Amino acid sequence: MTEVHLAIYDLSMGMARNLSAQFLGPAHTIDIIPHTALIVFGQEYFFGRGIEWCTPNEFRQTRGIHPIEVKLLGRTNKTKAEFEAWCAEQGRNGHFGVESYDLLTRNCNNFSNEAALHGLNLPTGIPQWILDVPSNFLSSPMGMMIRPILEGMQLSNNAPTNMPHNGAFRPVHTPVHPAPVATPAASPWANIPKQESKPAGTSILDKQTGPLLSTETGVVSACIAKLVTKQDDLPHSSEVKVEEQNTAELLSKLADSNVEWTQNEIKVVHQHLRSFIENGVHLSFALMLMRLAVLKHPTCEAPNDEQCASTKLVADLLLEGKLSLANQSLGFCVLSNAIGSNNNVPSWMRSDGGEDSELFLQLIDVALKSCDPTLDGARTTPHVSLRQSAAAFLYNVSRILAEGDGDGTHELSESTMSILIGCIENIADEKDVTTLKRRYLCIGQLLRSKKFGKTAVGLVQDLGIVDGGFQSQADDALAKEVSSLLNV
Incomplete structure (x- = not known):
């Protein structure tokens, strides 16, 4: 008889209870986002893209996650060959x-349960509360609105498969130095997708023509439910004096990318959201909507005073360390969208005569520190989510800095040097594919600038900060392309 153990993981890294309580209410709170696997015959069996298995140690090393509990399910009389058949x-x-x-x-x-009952003939399967998580999730009227959070946390998209299309079954073969894997983001708003518009055959750097924007709108209704209250319940510092229905209608427009905005509508939305951010009330919800608000601009030409006020407020909170890891990630989404919005970039984010504002330089420094993969807890979901958002912000900043024509020999600004050197530093230690790719895109954007590209290449070569780890296993093609700009 062989012992069968159940490994229980929390894909949310402890964030599920807080997030689900905010979105679903206390009656529908989800304690964890469970992933389970069966440990038997010295292997860990699980289901992602097909049925897969490897040793427990290999699974945890390649995915940067450890079980919160390993419990004995029972003993099986099945052999390894019978179970794998x-x-x-x-x-x-x-x-x-x-x-x-x-x-x-x-x-x-579901696989762990059926494998225990039918594959190994155990008298009981996995705990019912684990199987009930989806139904508990969907039982809330807001449940489907946050389905992207759960989908972003599953392992099926970043686990190697043992089940090719011909139906063969084989174990995971883990390389001596495992390739970095994409750790799931704490929220769908942090994992900003890349936007490619040029045809295949062009270079990777050429394909990435636009900014990295966080445009997920599936949670707008859930946020409005939290942020639109009776007048008596609004924070005392609120400057917004509109009826609840009118406020809800304005905020709901954030879900439509094609709707037109007046200057007054933008003012009302920004001031309403800032009232919550300033008071720390429903902060996550306000930041989620603010990242969409900064993408909107009035149909007429008008100063972006509200944009400046909102982005400065978020920047100050980041600089003062007043945000949780999850909200830091959302904060960088706000700023990344603001600087990626070509028609509405706040004035304090743009260089004036080659000189950057002190606030802008400080923010770049915080973003670079947030991208450090050597910090304690770097592989946990909140840290990975933060690095992804901060790297997206740095990439959008790089696009602005690299604008302009010239012979490539212009002097580098302080912000340009900081991003160039900071993105190269510790790059060999980065294990998250998304963050790593964004760092390479930052470097490539600056090295290819028509304005100062030659100067940037010369600086990196003179400093000698590129080593063998510069060519990443995560995306050899992109790493080699950026390396070729440096002739390394």
């Missing part, structure tokens, strides 16, 4: 095949 059959018949994963109805926990 059952797994192979599940893959061939499509029950747990490569394309059959569904977050809510056929996930890793």
Whole structure:
């Protein structure tokens, strides 16, 4: 008889209870976002893109996650060969095949339960409360609004598969130096997608033509439910004196990228959101909407005073260390969107005569520190989410700094040097694919600048800060392309 253990992981890294309580209310709180696997015959069996297995140590090292509990399920009289034959059959018949994963109805926990009951013939499966998480989630009227959070936390997109399309079943082979894997983000708003518009065949740097923007709108309604209150409940410092219905209608416009805005509407939205941010009330919800508000600008030409006030407020909170890790991530989403909005970049974020404002320089320094992969807890979900957002902000800043024509020999500004050197520093230690790619994009953007590219290349070469780790396993093509700009 062989012991069978159940490994229980929390994909939210402890954030699920707080997030779900805010969005779903205390009656529908989710304690963890569970991922489970069966440990038997010295291997850890789990379901992602097909049924997969490797040693428990390999699984934890390559994914940067550790179980919160390992419990004995029972003892099986099945042999390893018999169990793996059952797994192979599940893959061939499509029950747990490569394309059959569904977050809510056929996930890793459903596999663990069926494998325990039918593959290993145990008298009981996994705890019912784990299987009930999807139904608890969907039982709330706001449940479907935050489905992207759960989808962003699943392991199926970053786990190597053992089940190729021909139905064969084989173990995960972990390299001696595992390739970095994408750690799931704490929220869908941090994991800003890249935007490519040029055809295949051009260089990777050429494909990345636009800014990195966080435009997820699925949670607008949930945020409005928290931020639109009766007048008596508004923070005392609020300058917004409009009826609740009118405020809700204005905020709901943030979900539509095509709707036109007047200058007064933008003013009302910014002031309403700032009233919550200034008072620390429902801060996450206000930041989520503020990242969309900074993308909006009036149809007529008008000063962006509200944009400046809002972004300075967020920048000050970041500089003063008054935000949690999750809210720091959202804060950088706000600023990344603001500087990525070509028609509405706040004046304090733009260079004036080659000189950057002190606030802008301090913010770049904070962003670079937030990108440090050597800090304690660097592989936890909140830290990875923060690095991804900060790196997106730095990339959008790099695009602004690199603007202009010339012979490539212009002098580098202090902000340009900081980003160039800071993005190269510790790059070999970065294990998150998304953050790593964004850092390379920052470096490539500055090295290719028509205005100061030659000067930037010369600086990096003179400093000798590029070593063998510069060529990342995460994206060899991009790393080699950036390396070629330096002739290394």
